[in-house]
Amino acid sequence: MHTLSNTSMFWQSLAAMCAVQVVAVVCVQWLHARTGLLKRYLGHAVALAVGVLLGTGLLHLLPEAIEELGNHTGLWLAFCGTFVFLFAVERIFSALTGNAAETAATETLSTVHHHHGHHTSRPMNLVFGGMLHSFVDGVSAAAAFTLGPRIGLLTALAIVLHEIPHRLGDFALFMHLGLSEKKALRLAAFVGAPSLLGVLLVAGIGSAGMAASAWLLPVSAASFVYVAAANLMPELQHECKLMRVAGQIGALVVGVLLVVLLGKLPGA
Numbered sequence: 119m120h121t122l123s124n125t126s127m128f129w130q131s132l133a134a135m136c137a138v139q140v141v142a143v144v145c146v147q148w149l150h151a152r153t154g155l156l157k158r159y160l161g162h163a164v165a166l167a168v169g170v171l172l173g174t175g176l177l178h179l180l181p182e183a184i185e186e187l188g189n190h191t192g193l194w195l196a197f198c199g200t201f202v203f204l205f206a207v208e209r210i211f212s213a214l215t216g217n218a219a220e221t222a223a224t225e226t227l228s229t230v231h232h233h234h235g236h237h238t239s240r241p242m243n244l245v246f247g248g249m250l251h252s253f254v255d256g257v258s259a260a261a262a263f264t265l266g267p268r269i270g271l272l273t274a275l276a277i278v279l280h281e282i283p284h285r286l287g288d289f290a291l292f293m294h295l296g297l298s299e300k301k302a303l304r305l306a307a308f309v310g311a312p313s314l315l316g317v318l319l320v321a322g323i324g325s326a327g328m329a330a331s332a333w334l335l336p337v338s339a340a341s342f343v344y345v346a347a348a349n350l351m352p353e354l355q356h357e358c359k360l361m362r363v364a365g366q367i368g369a370l371v372v373g374v375l376l377v378v379l380l381g382k383l384p385g386a
């Protein structure tokens with residue numbers, strides 16, 4: 119590892135995060151009017167994202183972390199601690215504001231189709247929750263790019279796949295709260311901005327000593343597993359049609375396999 123200079127790692131991860139944000143927002147704009155398509159395939163897209171997140175976190179980031187830091191208690195404490203920390207932040211946030219910190223992707227459909235009353239008029243809280251999450255995404259991407267472009271790009275893929283349904287949820291909710299389409303889209307794009315700050319933070323830590331940035335790997339791995347297991351998987355649990363459930367399980371497996379195959383590609 120550490121074959122990359124700090125500067126090239128920095129520019130690669132910055133470029134990748136900018137691309138992730140642009141792709142996510144473009145997809146949101148393209149998808150939001152296509153409710154038929156969303157209704158049919160949103161669950162599959164979420165399941166695919168779950169597979170890619172689990173695969174990237176558990177099959178790439180965590181093994182790299184063990185290789186860099188050694189298999190000792192500190193690493194597992196960082197992993198476990200991040201998992202608990204993310205849960206605590208989300209729950210405290212929700213208790214203080216009465217809102218979920220994360221917008222569920224499936225909100226897209228429920229807000230489009232019925233007008234639920236449980237979301238009140240506090241979009242700024244949602245923006246804050248999403249921004250915190252984006253910051254962690256940026257840290258994850260940059261930490262992965264310090265290991266090499268291949269694992270960096272895999273991480274960027276894992277981010278873009280879960281950000282599309284997530285940002286779609288934000289966007290639908292902003293529209294539901296009465297914002298114009300333009301404003302809702304701008305706000306959904308703004309939520310992703312802190313990911314660039316996350317990259318800057320890792321670049322700063324990296325220049326202080328590359329060994330320190332290896333500690334971000336178990337943190338990234340835990341954040342991916344957390345997003346998959348705690349934010350995304352519960353959204354899939356509402357599905358009760360057997361064929362759709364089977365399709366979603368298939369998409370999840372495809373996501374994991376995709377990560378395995380991309381990790382085996384020569385070069386990069």
Ligand SMILES: [Zn+2]
Pocket residue numbers: 251252255277280281
């Ligand atoms: Zn994310």
